[in-house]
Amino acid sequence: MTQEKTPENKSFTSSKYVKMLLVILMGFLLVGGPYVVYMLYDVLGTRFLYAAVAGAASVVLGLVLMWYLIRVKIIT
DSSP states (O other): OOOOOOOOOOOTTOSHHHHHHHHHHHHHHHHHHHHHHHIIIIISOOOHHHHHHHHHHHHHHHHHHHHHHHHTTSOO
């Protein structure tokens, strides 16, 4: 009798390059939040409320990505 090989469940974060890119993206989102506010408000001249919301959304997105990476055990 031959044994059938079952396909392994490969997740999105199985590649080490994807893991590295997600960690770098998390860092840019967390650190870049205040710079988003500066770029949108001072350089592009948008309203401060829009710039502040975009900066806060960047930081929150970075925190959510950090939570995911910790939960999946990419960051220990």
